[in-house]
Structures are given as structure tokens and as C-alpha cells.
């Protein structure tokens with residue numbers, strides 16, 4: 372489940388604490404004790420990017436904390452800051468009490484007492500946005516640095532090969548194919564193709580080897596780099612027999628489609644109930660411009676990937692542009708899509724994926740779709 376709250380959007384009356392649905396409100400008498408949660412990690416992403424335009428702070432918990440968050444104006448020596456008060460939550464002694472960052476709008480992250488809270492100090496002009504993800508529970512603070520003239524005008528595309536490291540994703544045992552390996556190769560082929568057809572375009576990969584990345588850090592890089600497009604690349608799989616395989620391009624949105632919910636749950640590494648619980652909460656925080664751009668990017672990618680893919684696999688099915696709740700796309704500030712490039716569990720698709728010719732065709736289609744989108748903006 373996920374809740375998005377914009378820190379600057381304080382006009383509406385807020386409940387004293389923002390809570391995951393089944394949790395009791397703070398101060399409300401309950402029959403059962405709310406078990407203590409534990410803050411175990413504080414990760415900062417995006418700041419390694421040169422001249423980062425943003426940063427993402429992720430607080431990871433064991434258990435579900437009760438929390439409320441507020442943006443506080445500068446006061447004395449204290450800068451504008453986002454405070455996250457944690458109720459009934461302990462933190463590990465090993466966590467640093469203060470971590471200076473000084474990049475991407477993020478000055479520092481610190482732990483404060485006596486009212487236990489995490490404080491995110493912002494650099495001048497920076498803004499922050501807080502949401503949470505569950506299963507496991509994470510509170511995410513997205514920081515945007517003060518807006519400034521763009522360093523260069525070269526468009527930047529961030530390609531995200533899904534999974535990796537300890538998370539191999541889907542597989543086809545029969546053909547010896549593993550999603551995390553295939554999508555890395557697809558991303559590399561797409562990057563070199565894109566550089567060839569649009570030499571002015573910069574292309575970055577969220578990973579260039581078989582390493583584990585969290586879903587949160589993938590789009591943090593794209594935000595920090597002010598990318599013009601973010602494409603997460605995956606291969607589809609189904610636990611049920613599928614009559615057809617095919618290509619689907621997803622944009623982030625709520626959905627009641629059972630198949631889309633199951634797929635999102637698998638890609639998120641979470642349960643279907645967690646995904647279906649998100650719905651209306653997210654819908655309120657959509658940025659319309661970003662949604663329009665994502666749909667335009669998705670249409671181009673879908674069209675071009677199919678066209679090129681069909682040269683190598685004529686029966687490749689068109690599953691269309693769809694909407695689903697993929698955590699990896701949450702918080703992206705640029706047009707962002709997730710491509711399920713083919714089906715590992717559909718025999719003709721899997722057989723095709725085993726051949727370099729088909730993989731190259733898919734990558735060429737994806738590159739051409741992205742280029743077409745960038746040209747048409």
C-alpha cells in the first residue's frame with residue numbers, strides 16, 4: 372500500500388497522523404497493542420549523480436510505524452526541513468545520528484529526540500514530498516533541488532534493466548533464460564542503438580552488471596539527473612498457461628484489472644492485496660503533465676517495439692498500452708514507462724528470446740520508439 376502526500380499542499384485539514392489503513396490512529400484506544408516498529412536503515416539515493424537535481428531518502432522499517440510528517444519553515448540556524456515523527460518506533464543504535472549530504476537539495480538527514488523523529492534538512496529553495504510503500508514498510512522523502520537553468524540541452528534517457536543480483540525475476544527453464552540477464556542485455560543493446568540513431572542523446576543505465584538495486588533507487592537516479600525519459604525494461608511471465616505472449620507498455624496508474632494487479636505484485640515483490648490497496652490515494656497525486664508524457668512515450672515504444680519485433684517473430688502479439696501500479700515508477704518526475712518486452716512463459720516468445728537476432732530486434736524497436744518520442748516532443 373502507498374500514500375502520497377505533498378509537503379507543500381497543506382491547505383486541507385489533515386488527520387493527526389497519516390496511517391496505513393488497518394492501523395489504529397494514535398491516541399485511539401484499541402484492544403490490541405500496536406507492535407513496536409524498528410527503523411533499521413536510512414538510505415540516500417541520487418546524490419552520486421553529478422550536480423544532482425534531487426535526492427531520495429528511504430527509511431526502511433521492520434513492522435509498520437505510526438508516523439506524521441510536516442514541512443517546517445526555516446527557524447534561526449535551522450533550514451527548511453521535513454520532520455517525520457515516529458510513534459512507537461525504535462531505531463538501531465548503529466544508525467548515524469546525523470549524515471551530511473549537501474547535494475540534490477538535501478542538506479542532511481538526522482535523528483532527533485526526545486519526540487523521536489527523522490529530520491530531513493533541505494538546501495535553500497528545495498522542496499520535499501513524502502510517501503510510503505509497504506511490504507516491507509518504507510517511508511520515502513523525495514527532495515527536489517531549487518530549479519535552475521538546465522546544464523545542457525542534450526536529452527537524457529535512463530534505461531532501467533529490471534531485477535538483478537539476488538532478484539533474478541522471471542525465467543524460462545526450458546530455454547535457460549533469466550529475466551534479469553536478458554533485460555540487462557536488452558538495455559545495453561538499446562543504449563548503443565539509441566546513441567547511434569540520436570547521437571546527441573545521453574543514455575544511462577541504472578545498472579550495468581548483475582547487482583541488486585532497490586525499486587526506490589532506480590527512479591531516484593532519473594530524478595536526480597533530470598532525465599527526459601525513464602524506461603524500466605522487463606519480461607513478462609504468467610503462472611497460468613497463456614494463449615498468446617506479446618508486448619505490453621505500462622504507465623503508472625490505478626487499475627482494477629486482475630491481471631495487471633497480479634503482474635504489478637510480482638514486479639514489486641509484494642502481495643496483490645498491497646497493490647490493490649493503493650488505488651484512490653495515488654490517483655489524487657498524479658501530475659497530469661507527467662501522465663500525458665508517459666502515455667505518449669508508451670504509445671511510441673509499444674508501436675515501434677512491435678513493428679521491429681515482428682520482423683523476427685511475425686506472430687508477436689500486441690497487448691497494448693496499459694495502466695498498472697508499479698512501484699518503480701512512483702515519484703518519477705519525467706515521462707516514465709515499464710515495458711514487458713515479451714513473454715518468458717509463452718513458448719514462441721521464449722524461443723525467440725533465446726536468439727540474439729530477436730533480442731536485437733526488440734532493442735532496436737525500443738530505441739526507435741524512444742527516439743520517435745523525443746523527436747515529437
Ligand SMILES: [Zn+2]
Nearest residue numbers: 533540605606
Ligand atoms: Zn520483471
